[in-house]
Amino acid sequence: MNVVKEFDYLVIGGGSGGMASALCASEFNASVGVIESKCLGGICINVGCIPNKLMYHCSSHTQFIRNNSDYGFDLTFNGFNFQKFKKSCYAYVKELNESCEKDLKNSMIEIINGFGTFDVDGGIIVDEKKYKGKYTLIAVGGKPKLPAEIPGAEFGISSDQFFQLQNFPKKSVVVGAGPIALEIAGALAALGSETHLLIREKHVLRNFDQSLMEASTECIENGPIKLYKNTNVEKVEKNFDGTLKIFTKDGLILENVNTLIWAVGRSPSTKSLNLDKIGVKTNSDGYIIVDESQETSTSGIFALGDVCGETLSLSHLRGRLLANRLFNPKFTLKNCILHAATIISFHPPIGSLGLTEFEAIKKYGKEQITLYKCKFIPLYFGITFYKEKCIMKLVCEGENEKIVGIHMIGRGIDEMLQGFAVALQMGVTKKEFNFSVPIHPTSSEEIVLMRNGVKPE
C-alpha cells in the first residue's frame, strides 16, 4: 500500500499525552498528524479526570449543605437532579472536545479520524490509507479491566459507562481499592446512594504512602461508605427487575443493587496495533517498554502515557520533553528526575507527590531518610459539628534533608500540591521550607511549620 502522506511527527492517539506532544512539536514547525479513533481529549476529558472531578465538585455541595447551619444559614434542601448535572457535564465535555480540535487546527496539525494499525514498514493504516512519520508516537492509552473470570461480571459497568447511567443509583456497589474506586464511591455516597465498597485486602490505596493508605481507609470507615475488607466477589446475578444480587466468597450477599461498578485496574490498548509487525516490545502485561527517551525497541517509534503504564502527570510532561528533544534544536535539558503527582478527588481529597516512604528507603537506604508528620483539624471545621482531619507528611533524604516526597489528605490539599511540585522539581530542602513565609491562616502553612523530624521505624 502506498503512503498517502508523510509527516515529521505522526501521533497515534489524541488523548492527553498525544495531544501535548503533538502541540509542542508544532511549535517547532514540525508537520504533525494526529490519528484518533474516538473523541479528542482521550480518557481524561471524555470519561476520566474531567467528568470525575465535576462529580467531585457536585458532591462537594452536599458537604456545604451539611455544614451550612453551623455557619448560620437556614436553607431548605429539595433534592439533587442527576439528569441536569449530567447534561451540564456532557455539554462541558463537548466544549473541551471542540477546543482540542480547535487547538490542533490552529497549530496546523492534521486530524486523521479512525482506528490506526501499524504496517510492516512502520506506516500506520487508517481506513485503507497509509500515513508515515519520520518519528512516530504511540499514545493510545488503555481501557478498563473487567474480571471476566467472575460469573455475571458483565452485569457490572466500568468507569467508562458511569456517565451513561440513566438514573442515579439508589444502591451501588463499587469493587476495587484504587483511585477510581475511591473517586466514584466517594461521590456516589456523598450524593446519597447507599454505597458499598468491596476491597480484597485490609486497606485501600495500597500503592500509596502508608500514611495515606491508613488515613484514607480510616476516613472511609468513619464516613457514609460501607466498607468490606478482605472480600472477593464470587458471582453476580441479575434479577427480573434489573437489580443485581452480588455474592462474595465469604458468604456476604448484597441484594437489590442498582449499579455495580468494577474499578479493578486498566490494561493498555496495544492488542490491535500490530506491534509485533514492527518489533515494538511489550512487557508481560502488554505495556510498551521504552527507554529514558521514550523510545521503544524500534528506532524512531516512541511511546508514552497509559500505554506505558505511567500516570497522566508524567505523560504530559514527557510528551513535551520528547517533542523538544526531537524538534527543538535549542533544547539542551538532559533527562532529569521527574516527581510523579496524583490527586484523588475524594472527600477529603488525597494527594501524593514524589516518593513514598517505602520507595525512598528502597532508593536511598533507611538511615538517609527523615520524616516529618502533622495532623490537625483545618480551620473550616473549627466551628462545624462534622470534623475532618488533615494529615501531612514529608519524606526527606540525606543530611541536607532534600524533600523527595509529600503526602497529604485533607480539605483543599488538591489545590495545594502544585506549588510544592515546583519546589520539589527545583530540589528544595526542609531548611528552605523552614525559612519560607507561612501564609496564615491556611492549612498549607502547616507544611512549612513542621518540626522534629523522625527516622522511619
Ligand SMILES: Cc1cc2nc3c(=O)[nH]c(=O)nc-3n(C[C@H](O)[C@H](O)[C@H](O)COP(=O)(O)OP(=O)(O)OC[C@H]3O[C@@H](n4cnc5c(N)ncnc54)[C@H](O)[C@@H]3O)c2cc1C
Ligand atoms: C475515571 C478516571 C479518572 C481519572 N482521573 C484522573 C485524575 O484526576 N488525574 C490524573 O492525573 N489522571 C486521572 N486519570 C488517568 C488519566 O485519565 C490517564 O492517565 C490519561 O488520560 C492517559 O492519557 P493517554 O494520552 O496516555 O491516553 P488516553 O487519554 O487514553 O488517550 C488515548 C487515545 O488514543 C485513542 N486510540 C486508542 N487506540 C487507537 C488507535 N489504534 N487508533 C487511533 N486512536 C486510538 C483513544 O480513543 C484515546 O482517545 C483518570 C482515569 C480514569 C479512567
Ligand SMILES: NC(=O)c1ccc[n+]([C@@H]2O[C@H](COP(=O)([O-])OP(=O)(O)OC[C@H]3O[C@@H](n4cnc5c(N)ncnc54)[C@H](O)[C@@H]3O)[C@@H](O)[C@H]2O)c1
Ligand atoms: N486522581 C487520579 O490521579 C486518578 C483517578 C483515577 C484513576 N487514575 C489512574 O487510573 C488508573 C486506573 O485506576 P484504578 O483505580 O482502576 O486502578 P488501580 O490499578 O490503581 O487499582 C485497582 C484496584 O482494584 C483491585 N482489584 C483488582 N482486581 C480485583 C478484583 N477482582 N476484585 C477486587 N479488587 C480488585 C486492586 O487490588 C487495586 O486495588 C491508575 O493508573 C490511576 O492512577 C488516576
